[in-house]
Amino acid sequence: MNLSKFAKSLVAATFLSGAVAAPAVAETDFSGQTIEWVIPFSETGGSAKWANFFAPLLSEALPGNPTVVVKFMPGAGSTKGANWFQSQEHEDGTLLFGTSGSTQFPYLLGDPRVRYEYSDWNPVMATGTGGVAYLNAEDGKKFDGSANGLKGIDFIYGSQGATRLDLVPLLAWKMLGMNVEPVFGIKGRGDGRLMFERGEATIDYQTSSGYLGASVDLVAAGTAVPMMSWGALDDDGNIVRDPTFPDIPTFKEVCEATEGCATSGEAWDAWKAFFVAGFPSQKIAFLPAGTPQEVIDTYVKAFEAVRARPDFKTLAAKQVGKYPMFVGAGAARATKDATTVSPEAKAFVLDWLEQDYGVSLN
Template sequence: MHAKRTQTFFPRVGRRCVLALAAALLPLGAQAAESATVPDTLEWTVPFGVGGGTDVWARFMSHWMGEALPSHPTIVIDNVPGGGSITGTNLFYARADDDGSQMLVTSASTQFPAMLDDPRVRYDYAKWTPIIAAPTGGVVYAQPGYGKDTDTILAALRESPTKFAMQTPTGLEMPVLLAFDLLGLKVEPVFGMRSRGEGRLAFERGEAGVDFQTTSAYFSNVAPLVEAGKAVPLFSLGVMNADNVIERDPAFPDLPTFSELYLAQPGHSRDDTAYQVFHKFFASGYALQKLLLVPKDTPPALIKAYRQAAATLPKREDFLTAARNQVGPYTPVVGEVAAKQLESAMQLSDARRQWVIDWLKSRYGVRVATR
């Protein structure tokens, strides 16, 4: 069975003009650098369906990256959903050219299985080079029938079982499921969604009592539901500060974080093993969540060009304004800084990995295969 693909084209606003005579007059080293010109068309593989948070981020960033690159290349978004992002990522890893024309957009659902040594994973993050990375937040929301505020809804969900539409047990929503469990909520996962967008539709149809979306998808698709009285925000995941402490999300300053709710319970602390596991997956999946990557063997001159273009974006007020409106008030991380943070974020101790495996098996009957 072949994964369903959806492509979107973002047209160029200009063309490169290469002067053969000028190139011939350049020194040999400069000619080598000039030969690594940005391809006219860049293909971004998004291993998720249309409408989810990663897809929204990719479409937003493709516009700005296309503008930031001097050649203004056409950027093609190629949606290849399946396996909670593993299918499309495996395909990219196996088939992507290293000529700089192909890039991959990943998210927590791509990173978590790699951290857990999922045998379905055929990709290796060490074989990719980050261009730009972005933290994100996210919000859990509930059906209005459970109440109109966080305390009332939490009390209701501790008494009344409800459904939560998920992609996979070890994907993007796994820390959210852990949060539900640590708060004592009777939330039952239903696996098999092809994207977070599909999970949202299950919520809109009344098939799920709670749902979760990352900030970009929340602004695009959930905020109208809240305004219409069809959804009530429950809590956010928060953001990580410079001291690696989770604090309130600036996009949702009036909404409590899961950490606040958990630590307010008697006898709970940041030293709890369960909370430390949540914190680790939050760091790897949300504090550095959206990633634009190229194969490691991409010509260095192209990697430099892509990173230089990405580095201009946080300095542009028009980009920052658009980002605040569409994907949240989060500052992107570029180049070597992103590479170092990614390397650290992907590390998971054997003990923590086993804790997650044991929790999923004992709590939800989910057996996580590992290598």
């Protein structure tokens, strides 16, 4: 699927989702029950903020107004939690699981630790997101919209792993000619931000919810300088400025202003393919295998009600950003597009990972 069709199909699927939102049979009643929404990351990152934002809204929308509790199962860059969820079967509709691009990328790359299969799960909601990279105050003074003044600096970056969503910033910095040394092994992007705050890292990136939740305070305090966002897709599949951060240049803009960085060719095509897989439908909520259609339809209808709230866009803009929310058929299409990249993009990234980080997944 080309990028133009990708963007347009998600918009179309958003409208189509309304056609399947009405339950086929009577709604499931969750009165007096507790729903566990499991997130395979630490409680400090963007996925935690995403789930914590939606949890009370979902509670209000589900029949019986159950308590929705967000629980965390970090480890192995989210593959630990995803492998656990793969083994779960439907019991009563009280288990929900949330993934992000850091769960999708190991699946896309054939990471041997992956024992989960997305097609076995039931997506009920998906949202897009963005990301912002930022520098420490001292090095930020050398940023002029290009990376030309940053090429002689040795940066330290707290990373979950090169095969996770961190692939997007790591490859971007590589294309800009920057020397960024990742310290692998953190459990979530929030832990990377804490490293930056303590001075143990000198460059960082957060997804939109994480950036809005904490990193903007660092910028306001003068201890962090925004460098670039990853951008967003327009209807023709072109990268444009992120609607949540319209004043921050995109990686494409910074690349075009930097000597030796090209927005065409194998590296660019691979970066863009994984950006598309990781961000326009970056966070997805699933019900486990075997969930009856009645329960799936009840969740779809509830998330549709959340999206239809008159105050939803205002609330979302402040906490998770200005991005599309896909429900039902839209969530299914978003999941498919988020777990598909071309063989050429995959081959390029696998070769880069082995050359730069000694990571072999073959």
